[in-house]
Every structure is written in C-alpha cells, then in structure tokens.
Amino acid sequence: MKILCNTKSRIAGLLLILLTFLALQTNSFAQTPREDPVYLKGETIFKANCTSCHKVHDKLVGPALAGVYDKYDSEWLYSWIKNSQAMVEAGDPDAVKIFNEYNGSVMTAFNIPNEEIDAVLQYIKVETEVPVVADGGPIGENAPQEGSQMAIFLAIIALILLAIMFILNRVTGTLNELVREKMGMLVPEKWTFGDLMKSKKVITLASLALIIFVGYKTVDNAQRLGRQQNYQPAQPIKFSHELHAGINEIECQYCHAGAAKGKSAMIPSANVCMNCHKAIKEGPKYGTEEIAKIYNAIGWDVENQAYIEGYEQKPIEWIRIHNLPDHVYFSHAQHVTAGQLECQTCHGEVQEMEEVYQYSSLGMGWCVNCHRNTEVDFKGNDYYQIYEKFHEQMKSGEMKKVTVEDIGGVECQKCHY
Ligand code: HEC
Ligand code: HEC
Ligand code: HEC
Ligand code: HEC
Ligand code: HEC
Ligand code: HEC
Structure with missing residues (x-):
C-alpha cells in the first residue's frame, strides 16, 4: 500500500518534470534565430552604430559585412572595431589591405566591450545565413527538426507514465476499499496529485491535447522545411537573370549545364x-x-x-532556393531531355526575373497532378522505345493518349527512395 503510494507520487513528480521539459522544449524550438536575445541585442547595437556606413549585403561607405566573421578571427575583429586606425598604423596586413581598398576612408573607433561585438557579429551572421521567410520561420539547416523529434520522444514517455499512473491508481483504489471494508471504517485519504489523474476524463483530455499539439507542431515544421513557394533570398552577388538570360539571351543551359544530362541542373x-x-x-x-x-x-x-x-x-x-526533402527523387534530365519540358513550366519566366524566386510549390500534389495530366510525346522520342505495348495500342486506336501516369509516374517508389 505505502510502497504503491510512494511509487505513484514519484511517477507524478517525474511526469511533472517531463511536462515542464516538454513545454520548454517546444518553446525553444518555436524560437527563430531572429528572436534570440543575443541577436536582438546585436541588432540594436548595429543599428545605432554601424548602419550609417555598413549594410549586411551591400556596400555603403564601408564594405558589406556579410560573412565578415569568417574572413577574420574574433581577436582581429575586436581590435579593428575598437580602433581600426591603430591596426593600420601598426601595419597589420589585412587592415592595411581593406583600408587601401576603401581609399583610406577612416572607420570610427568604438569603445565597446567584446561581448557587445560578439552580439553584433551574431546579428550579422544570422542576417547573412538565415534567409527571411514570409512567415518568419527558420528554414534549411537552421530549422528545428531535432527539437521536434525530441519533443515527440518526451511526449511518448509522458504518455507511458500517465498510463502507469492510471493503473497504479486503480490498484490502490481497490486496495483502499478492501482495507476500509475489512476495518469497517472510513480511512481519510490525503489528497495527492494522483487523485487529479484518477479521472479518466482528465487523462483522456490531457493526452488528446498533447497529441494534437505535438502533431500540429511536427506537421507545421515539416511543411516549412520542405518547401517555400516564392522564396527569394538575397544572393551574395546581385546576379540578374533578366539581364543575362533575358536581355542578353544567354541560354539557360550555358550556365545550368547539368539540366540536360543529370539529376541536378547545377549552379555555374x-x-x-x-x-x-x-x-x-x-x-x-x-x-x-x-x-x-x-x-x-x-x-x-x-x-x-x-x-x-x-x-x-x-x-x-549562392543561397539555394529550391530544395526537395531528402526522401524525394527528382531528376532534371528525365524532365528536360526525356519529358522535353521547358524550364519555365516549373520555374516560371526566369528570364524576366531580376532575382530568381521559387515559382512552384514543389509539393507532392504539384508533381502528381502534372504526371496525371501531361501526355508523353512518343513521336520521334527514342527514350520511349521501351513502351512497345503503348506504341501498339496507339497504332490500333485503342489508346488515344498516354500520360506520365500510364508509364508509372504516380507509383510511390518512382519518386521516393
Ligand atoms: C563612419 C563610417 C563607419 C562606421 C560608423 C562603421 N564603419 Fe566599419 N568600416 C568603414 C569603412 C570605410 C571600412 C573599410 C576600411 C577602411 O577604410 O577603414 C570599414 C570596415 C569594417 C570592417 C572590415 C570589413 C572587411 O570586409 O574587411 C568591419 C568588420 C567593420 N567595418 C565593422 C563595423 C562595425 C561592427 C561597425 C559598428 C559598430 C562599423 N564598422 C561602423 C566605415 C565605418
Ligand atoms: C555569356 C556571357 C556571360 C556570362 C557567362 C556571365 N555574364 Fe554576367 N554579364 C554579361 C553581360 C553581357 C552583362 C551586361 C553588360 C552590360 O550590359 O554592360 C553582364 C553583367 C553582369 C553584372 C552587372 C550587373 C549590373 O547591372 O551592373 C553582374 C553582377 C554579372 N554579370 C554577374 C555574373 C555572374 C555572377 C556570372 C556567373 C554566374 C556571370 N555574370 C556570367 C555576360 C555574361
Ligand atoms: C549566366 C549564367 C546563367 C544563365 C544564363 C541562367 N542562370 Fe539560372 N542561375 C545562375 C546563377 C549564378 C544562379 C544562382 C544565383 C541565383 O539564384 O540567382 C542561378 C539560379 C537559378 C535558379 C534557382 C536555383 C536554386 O537555388 O534553386 C533557377 C531555377 C534558375 N537559375 C533557372 C534558370 C533558367 C530557367 C534560365 C534560363 C531562362 C537560367 N537560369 C539562366 C546563372 C545563370
Ligand atoms: C518538371 C519541373 C522542372 C523542370 C522542367 C525544370 N526544373 Fe529545375 N528544378 C525543379 C525541381 C523540383 C528542383 C528542386 C530539385 C531538388 O531540390 O532536388 C529544381 C532545381 C533547379 C535548380 C537548383 C539546382 C538543382 O539542380 O537542384 C536549378 C539551377 C534549376 N532547377 C534549373 C533548371 C533549368 C535551367 C531548367 C531547364 C533547362 C529546369 N530547371 C527545368 C523542377 C524543374
Ligand atoms: C510540368 C509537369 C511535371 C511536373 C511538375 C513534374 N513532372 Fe515528373 N515527369 C513529367 C513528364 C512529362 C515525365 C515523363 C518523362 C519520362 O518519360 O520519364 C515525368 C517523369 C517523371 C519520373 C519518371 C517516371 C517514370 O515512370 O519513369 C519521375 C520519377 C518524376 N517525373 C518525378 C517528379 C517529381 C518528384 C516531381 C515533383 C518534384 C515531378 N516529377 C514534377 C512531368 C512533370
Ligand atoms: C510524382 C512524384 C511523387 C509520387 C508518385 C509520390 N510522391 Fe510522395 N512526395 C513527393 C514530393 C515532391 C514530396 C515532398 C512534398 C513536400 O515537401 O511538401 C512528397 C512527400 C511525401 C510524404 C511526406 C509528407 C509531406 O507532405 O511532406 C509522404 C508520406 C509521401 N510523399 C508518400 C507518398 C506515397 C505513399 C506515394 C504513393 C501513393 C507517393 N508519396 C507518391 C512526390 C511524389
């Protein structure tokens, strides 16, 4: 009896800790790099002191600062920001180089502690590496995939503990009744956390809420990870497709030479x-x-x-714009060479874009719909010689058209590893 009660309260304690952990965990994985306090501090300092001469991605009075944390080590950056002229005068080769590059413009000296400089560098790093997405969520490598897996794991443990508590409660409840019956008296019970959990309704509701919440978070994150229609990150060089592919009519495949032959179109x-x-x-x-x-x-x-x-x-x-999840197989050659599709069908009028963005959703429905509706052109396309059956049926008039679906284009394993 006593042992059972003790076990019960221990489990209740464990459960409480787990749930707190879970709440914190979900909270921290909801936080984007732009909500991080260090980033916010860096932003304030940067905007107050540096924006008159610097931008992250563009040159102003001084150079663009994107990636500057990789260009120099922190010690160099601390001394530079505190007193760049002293470094130039001391003949530091990197300092002299950048000073000359800017025709001897002098950068203001800042008397700020290293920790504030670190915050500014963190701000620059996030602005450089984490693209701004319409819904404010992080993407790519910075996305919180691990966090959600951890949350699911913890949620499962919490559910198991809940179940054990429920069973123990039933057992102690029955034992209690037996004792009372035997002694012919009412034993006053202490209120425990377990009592709250006794009610089946509470348990069902709590588990349901937990499952819905975790499920929602996971799906939400998965969707953000995989695709971002209209995604248009700032690129390290202001390369214009309009100028190159449009006005100067350079062929797409002059630069994206992989598209005809391989899986990836490749960036030149x-x-x-x-x-x-x-x-x-x-x-x-x-x-x-x-x-x-x-x-x-x-x-x-x-x-x-x-x-x-x-x-x-x-x-x-270059910052990658299109990015299918790892479990999907997509080959450019299959579509460009065999399927004879124009780049624009999937990527939009790239030759009119000053900056490229993700034109299509890249969702599964997008792929499958096109496969259902697109006819494959058998005439003069050697690639389709293998489909003898269709050739014959087409000739005999039995089949009017053959879609990608007919050649197996909506079978799961064609697109999934
Ligand atoms: C008055 C204009 C001015 C201000 C304000 C200013 N800078 Fe500069 N900064 C420059 C110039 C100009 C250069 C180029 C080197 C030179 O001419 O001294 C430079 C260079 C740099 C470099 C080296 C970049 C490279 O690519 O080598 C870093 C890092 C830097 N600044 C950081 C900062 C930070 C951080 C702040 C704010 C705390 C800041 N600067 C404020 C003008 C300024
Ligand atoms: C086949 C020739 C060709 C290739 C290859 C080429 N460019 Fe260009 N680029 C041009 C032409 C032509 C211009 C426009 C010059 C003009 O109008 O004065 C230009 C202009 C530019 C400009 C100036 C934009 C502006 O408005 O000031 C940038 C930046 C540029 N190219 C970047 C690149 C990059 C990056 C690559 C490689 C990924 C590249 N170009 C490959 C032909 C080319
Ligand atoms: C002169 C070289 C050049 C030509 C010509 C060119 N591109 Fe590009 N393309 C690039 C470079 C460099 C990038 C990476 C920078 C960017 O995204 O703007 C790129 C990026 C892209 C992307 C986005 C890739 C990603 O990150 O997911 C697409 C899609 C694309 N190009 C399609 C086209 C199409 C379609 C054409 C023809 C209408 C074309 N390109 C012509 C150089 C070129
Ligand atoms: C059937 C639709 C489709 C067509 C047609 C197509 N693409 Fe793509 N493209 C995609 C998809 C989907 C991705 C993302 C691939 C990934 O993440 O693995 C992509 C990615 C790219 C990329 C990024 C780098 C890479 O290869 O992953 C470039 C550049 C690109 N396409 C250029 C082109 C060019 C140029 C053409 C025309 C010659 C073309 N595409 C035709 C669907 C298409
Ligand atoms: C605009 C239409 C279109 C879109 C969008 C499209 N495809 Fe296709 N796809 C085709 C055509 C046409 C073929 C036939 C080429 C061939 O014979 O293999 C094809 C063939 C394929 C095949 C080979 C099927 C087979 O049976 O050999 C795979 C795999 C494939 N596509 C994957 C994808 C994936 C993954 C996506 C989405 C990311 C996608 N496709 C989006 C038109 C499209
Ligand atoms: C024509 C290509 C294609 C075919 C066929 C296809 N899928 Fe997909 N599937 C995709 C693409 C692309 C994604 C990624 C979508 C995204 O990121 O939103 C995907 C995502 C998924 C996902 C992950 C859920 C999600 O939305 O991210 C599952 C599960 C899935 N597919 C199952 C299947 C099953 C089961 C079949 C067979 C009935 C199938 N797929 C056939 C292209 C395909």
Whole structure:
C-alpha cells in the first residue's frame, strides 16, 4: 500500500518534470534565430552604430559585412572595431589591405566591450545565413527538426507514465476499499496529485491535447522545411537573370549545364562567369561593384588581366532556393531531355526575373497532378522505345493518349527512395 503510494507520487513528480521539459522544449524550438536575445541585442547595437556606413549585403561607405566573421578571427575583429586606425598604423596586413581598398576612408573607433561585438557579429551572421521567410520561420539547416523529434520522444514517455499512473491508481483504489471494508471504517485519504489523474476524463483530455499539439507542431515544421513557394533570398552577388538570360539571351543551359544530362541542373562556378567577365568589367546597374565580387572570389587581377598566383579562391556562396526533402527523387534530365519540358513550366519566366524566386510549390500534389495530366510525346522520342505495348495500342486506336501516369509516374517508389 505505502510502497504503491510512494511509487505513484514519484511517477507524478517525474511526469511533472517531463511536462515542464516538454513545454520548454517546444518553446525553444518555436524560437527563430531572429528572436534570440543575443541577436536582438546585436541588432540594436548595429543599428545605432554601424548602419550609417555598413549594410549586411551591400556596400555603403564601408564594405558589406556579410560573412565578415569568417574572413577574420574574433581577436582581429575586436581590435579593428575598437580602433581600426591603430591596426593600420601598426601595419597589420589585412587592415592595411581593406583600408587601401576603401581609399583610406577612416572607420570610427568604438569603445565597446567584446561581448557587445560578439552580439553584433551574431546579428550579422544570422542576417547573412538565415534567409527571411514570409512567415518568419527558420528554414534549411537552421530549422528545428531535432527539437521536434525530441519533443515527440518526451511526449511518448509522458504518455507511458500517465498510463502507469492510471493503473497504479486503480490498484490502490481497490486496495483502499478492501482495507476500509475489512476495518469497517472510513480511512481519510490525503489528497495527492494522483487523485487529479484518477479521472479518466482528465487523462483522456490531457493526452488528446498533447497529441494534437505535438502533431500540429511536427506537421507545421515539416511543411516549412520542405518547401517555400516564392522564396527569394538575397544572393551574395546581385546576379540578374533578366539581364543575362533575358536581355542578353544567354541560354539557360550555358550556365545550368547539368539540366540536360543529370539529376541536378547545377549552379555555374565562377570560372563560367569568367568566360565573359574577363572582358565585361562593368554592368549597367551596379558598375564595377558586383562584378568585382567575381574577381575577388576567383583571384583575378583586373589591372594586369591575369589570375593572381597562389590566391586562395573562395567559392561564391549562392543561397539555394529550391530544395526537395531528402526522401524525394527528382531528376532534371528525365524532365528536360526525356519529358522535353521547358524550364519555365516549373520555374516560371526566369528570364524576366531580376532575382530568381521559387515559382512552384514543389509539393507532392504539384508533381502528381502534372504526371496525371501531361501526355508523353512518343513521336520521334527514342527514350520511349521501351513502351512497345503503348506504341501498339496507339497504332490500333485503342489508346488515344498516354500520360506520365500510364508509364508509372504516380507509383510511390518512382519518386521516393
Ligand atoms: C563612419 C563610417 C563607419 C562606421 C560608423 C562603421 N564603419 Fe566599419 N568600416 C568603414 C569603412 C570605410 C571600412 C573599410 C576600411 C577602411 O577604410 O577603414 C570599414 C570596415 C569594417 C570592417 C572590415 C570589413 C572587411 O570586409 O574587411 C568591419 C568588420 C567593420 N567595418 C565593422 C563595423 C562595425 C561592427 C561597425 C559598428 C559598430 C562599423 N564598422 C561602423 C566605415 C565605418
Ligand atoms: C549566366 C549564367 C546563367 C544563365 C544564363 C541562367 N542562370 Fe539560372 N542561375 C545562375 C546563377 C549564378 C544562379 C544562382 C544565383 C541565383 O539564384 O540567382 C542561378 C539560379 C537559378 C535558379 C534557382 C536555383 C536554386 O537555388 O534553386 C533557377 C531555377 C534558375 N537559375 C533557372 C534558370 C533558367 C530557367 C534560365 C534560363 C531562362 C537560367 N537560369 C539562366 C546563372 C545563370
Ligand atoms: C555569356 C556571357 C556571360 C556570362 C557567362 C556571365 N555574364 Fe554576367 N554579364 C554579361 C553581360 C553581357 C552583362 C551586361 C553588360 C552590360 O550590359 O554592360 C553582364 C553583367 C553582369 C553584372 C552587372 C550587373 C549590373 O547591372 O551592373 C553582374 C553582377 C554579372 N554579370 C554577374 C555574373 C555572374 C555572377 C556570372 C556567373 C554566374 C556571370 N555574370 C556570367 C555576360 C555574361
Ligand atoms: C518538371 C519541373 C522542372 C523542370 C522542367 C525544370 N526544373 Fe529545375 N528544378 C525543379 C525541381 C523540383 C528542383 C528542386 C530539385 C531538388 O531540390 O532536388 C529544381 C532545381 C533547379 C535548380 C537548383 C539546382 C538543382 O539542380 O537542384 C536549378 C539551377 C534549376 N532547377 C534549373 C533548371 C533549368 C535551367 C531548367 C531547364 C533547362 C529546369 N530547371 C527545368 C523542377 C524543374
Ligand atoms: C510540368 C509537369 C511535371 C511536373 C511538375 C513534374 N513532372 Fe515528373 N515527369 C513529367 C513528364 C512529362 C515525365 C515523363 C518523362 C519520362 O518519360 O520519364 C515525368 C517523369 C517523371 C519520373 C519518371 C517516371 C517514370 O515512370 O519513369 C519521375 C520519377 C518524376 N517525373 C518525378 C517528379 C517529381 C518528384 C516531381 C515533383 C518534384 C515531378 N516529377 C514534377 C512531368 C512533370
Ligand atoms: C510524382 C512524384 C511523387 C509520387 C508518385 C509520390 N510522391 Fe510522395 N512526395 C513527393 C514530393 C515532391 C514530396 C515532398 C512534398 C513536400 O515537401 O511538401 C512528397 C512527400 C511525401 C510524404 C511526406 C509528407 C509531406 O507532405 O511532406 C509522404 C508520406 C509521401 N510523399 C508518400 C507518398 C506515397 C505513399 C506515394 C504513393 C501513393 C507517393 N508519396 C507518391 C512526390 C511524389
């Protein structure tokens, strides 16, 4: 009896701890990097002191600060922000280099503690790496997938504990009655947390609420992770598809050479840009500024028209826009070469976009609908030789059209690993 009661209150305590944990956990995974207190502090300091000369993604009086935390170590940044001129005068090579690059403009010295500089750097880091999504949620690597798995795990444990408590309650309840009956008297019972849990209704309601909440969170996160229609992150170089693919009529596949042959369409490397930009040093909108970033990435010396020897190349860090979940298989070649679809069917009028964005939803319904409705063109397409049966049925008039669905395009395993 006593042992049972003790076990019961221990379980109740454990349950309470678990539920608190769960609440905290769900709270912290609902928090986006832009709600983090360090970020907010950094934002305030940055806006008060730095915005007159710096932006994160664009050059102003001083350089764009995106990625600056990778360019230098923290010690360098602390000294630079506290007194850049002292570093230039002391002949620090990086300091002298950037100072000369900006024709000797002097950056203000700031007497602020390292911890505040760290906050500013955190702000710059989030602004650089975490794209702004319409609903404010984080995406990509920063998305809280692990958090939700942890929450589910804890919720399951909580449910098991609830069930054990329920059983124990029944047992003690019965034992209590037996004792009372035997002694012929009423034993006053102490109120315990367990009593609250005695009612089946409370248990059912609580578990239901928990399941709905966790379920909702998981689905919500999964959807945010997988797709973001209209997603349009700021890119490290203001590359315009309108200017290149539209006005200058450069073929999509000149740059996205993978689309015809492989799974991935691929983003061109800086070498591809250099095919033209060795000669084209100035653009109509940004002058030399944006094109200079290509040179900076690859190590091209504009004055001497030569690659700088021993230069440590930095790949241009384009931010990926389209991103299917890992469990989905999609091949460009299958659609572009075999299916003979235009890029624009899925990506919209890219040649009119100054900045590309995700035009289609990339949801499963989008893929499946097109497969149901799109006819495959058997004429003169060697790729379809294998479908002898359809060829014959088409000839005999038995079949008027063949859709992607007919060749197996809505079978689960065609799209899922
Ligand atoms: C008065 C204008 C001005 C202000 C205000 C200013 N900067 Fe600067 N900053 C510059 C200039 C100009 C440069 C380029 C180097 C030079 O000419 O000294 C620079 C360079 C830098 C660099 C080196 C960037 C690189 O790519 O090498 C960092 C980091 C930096 N600033 C951070 C900050 C931070 C953080 C603040 C706010 C706390 C700030 N700056 C405020 C003008 C300013
Ligand atoms: C001169 C080279 C060049 C040409 C020509 C070009 N692109 Fe691009 N494309 C890029 C670069 C660089 C990026 C990455 C930067 C960006 O997203 O703007 C990109 C990105 C994209 C993306 C987004 C990729 C992602 O991250 O998910 C799509 C879609 C795309 N291009 C489609 C097209 C289509 C369609 C055409 C033809 C109408 C085309 N491109 C022509 C260079 C090119
Ligand atoms: C096939 C030739 C070609 C290739 C390849 C090419 N560009 Fe260009 N680029 C041009 C032309 C043409 C212009 C416009 C020049 C003008 O109108 O004065 C231009 C202009 C630009 C501008 C200036 C924009 C402005 O309005 O100031 C940028 C930035 C640029 N390109 C980036 C890139 C990048 C990044 C790549 C590689 C992913 C690339 N280009 C590949 C031909 C090319
Ligand atoms: C049937 C629809 C469809 C067509 C047609 C299509 N794409 Fe895509 N594209 C996608 C999907 C879906 C993704 C996302 C793939 C992923 O995340 O694995 C994508 C991704 C991309 C990317 C990002 C890099 C990559 O390959 O994952 C580029 C660039 C791109 N497409 C360019 C093109 C170009 C250029 C064409 C035309 C030659 C084209 N696409 C035709 C659906 C399409
Ligand atoms: C605009 C129409 C369209 C959209 C959207 C589309 N597809 Fe397709 N898909 C086709 C066509 C047409 C073919 C036939 C090409 C062929 O013969 O393999 C095809 C074929 C396929 C095949 C090969 C089927 C087979 O039986 O060999 C796979 C796998 C596939 N698509 C996956 C996807 C996925 C995944 C998506 C969504 C991310 C998608 N497709 C979106 C039109 C589309
Ligand atoms: C034509 C391609 C295609 C076919 C066929 C297909 N799927 Fe999908 N499926 C997808 C894509 C793309 C996604 C990712 C959607 C997203 O991120 O919202 C997906 C997502 C899913 C998901 C994850 C839930 C979600 O919304 O993220 C499940 C489960 C799933 N598919 C099951 C199936 C089953 C079962 C079948 C067979 C009846 C099937 N799929 C057939 C393309 C396909």
